[in-house]
Amino acid sequence: MLEIKEKDTSCRARNALMTLPHGTVQTPAFMPVGTAGTVKAMFHQSLEDMGYELILGNTYHLYLRPGMEVIRNAGSLHKFTxxxxxxxxxxxxxxxxxxSSRRKISEEGVRFSSHIDGSYHTFTPESVVEIQETLRSDIQMVLDVCTAPGISKREAEEALKTTMSWARRAKKRWENRVEGYDGKLFSIVQGNFYKDLRKRSVEEIIELDTPGIAIGGLSVGESKDEFNEFLAYTAELLPEEKPHYVMGIGTPDYILESVEHGIDIFDCVYPTRIARNSTVFTRDGLIALKNQQFQFDDQPIDPTCQCSTCQRYSRSYLRHLFKAGEMLGPMLATEHNLFFLANFMKEIRQSISEGRFLEYKKTFTEAYYGAKI
Incomplete structure (x- = not known):
């Protein structure tokens, strides 16, 4: 499933090709989040034009709306969207x-009430695999118990025990998937912020031997130092030949840190969410287009950017769109942010290919965050 093409000898960064049912993905790769089958404010064609080969959908949201009958009728999530x-x-x-206020976890699964209409539903490890089979997901995730920082070790151990029991049940159901469906199952490392539990989780996942492995339970409210420490510790334990996925990260610093430790894919709503609130990426850091300072600014968002927004529109005009509440503002800002990240990932892969990833990380970070590292 994963063919490692190049490594940077100064760290664990690597370029690879990940083969999936709907095509090959060049990694490291950022996945835009399309929770309900759409990346907010973006045309699918625009994402294709930017070179995105993998986007994220969400089982919980798609199961509730439009529902599996609609997806089944269409044939797959791909055909539906x-x-x-x-x-x-x-x-x-x-x-x-x-x-958390809407759910109850047991050994069997999780019972929850819909945020849409309050109706009650149950997810089990098996039913979640079945739902994703209906979606025809190219990568499907096992059901897991995600925990917040600060819980006791006993609580973390109980959550890990449930997560691993669920993972084994999910693997068994995935092995009996319908003929013609070849989506890849990824297990998820948990263990909260206890290194011995993280190590135990990785050991059990290696024994389970799913096609890919995700590092879960990070970017859930911990400090940046904690994130870096537990990312580095966990990533070091992962088998090299498997795809590595860190869930829920989308800022340049977290992406660069993850790539340094051999992570292949990551996702986050952050780039599109901040765009809808007028905040955009530039080489020199974030800017908020609503700010007064951009009222008469005829520059593009980022003079070095080749996206269609930057090629045509000024900061002044974009500020006007946001102040006037025009939907075009969030659309153009989102297009810029996702183009910026797609280009960022291309530059990362190029730096790995040339054996200078750590140099690129240092140069980019100093310009973007305005501080020497």
Missing amino acids: TWDRNYLTDSGGFQVFSL
Whole structure:
């Protein structure tokens, strides 16, 4: 499934090709989040034109709306949305974690009430695999128990025990998938912020031998130092030949840190969410287009950027769109942010190819964050 093409000898960064049912993905790769089958404010064609080969959908949201009958009638999530490249679908574990007041976890699975109409539903490891089979997900995630920082070791151990039991059940169901469906199952490392539990989780996952491995339970409210420490510790334990996925990161610093430690794919709503609130990436860091300072600014968002937004529109005009509440503002800002990240990933892969990733990380970070590292 993963063919490692190049490594940077100064760290664990690597370029690879990940073969999936709807085409090959060049990694390291950022996945835009299309929770409900759409990346907010973006045309699918625009994502294709930027070179995105893999986007994320969400089992929890798609199961509730439009529902599996609609997807089944269309034939797959790809046909329903007209996205003919790859989908990774999150199992819904994080949504269940986020909606803690609406759910109850047991050994069998998780019972929750819909945020849409309050109706009750149950996810089991097996049913989540079945839902993603209906979606025809190219990568599907096991159902897991995500935990917040600060819980006791006993609580973390119980959550890990449930996660691993669920992972084994999911693997068994995935092995009996319908003929003609070859989506890849990824297990998820948990263990909270206890290194011995993380190590135990990785050891059990290696024994389970799923096609890919995700590092879960990071970017859930911990400090940046904690993120870096536990990312480095966990990534070092992962088998090199498997694809590595860190869930829920989308800022340049976290992406660069992850790539340095051999992570292949990552996703986050951050780039599109901030765009809808007028905040955009530039080589010199974030800017908020609503700010007064851009009222008469005729420059593009980023003079070095080749996206269609930067090639045509000024900061002044974009500020006007946001101040006037025009929907074109979030659309243009989103297009810029996702183009910026697609180009960022190309530059990362190029730096790995040339054996200068750490130099690129240093140069980019100093310009973007305005501080020496």
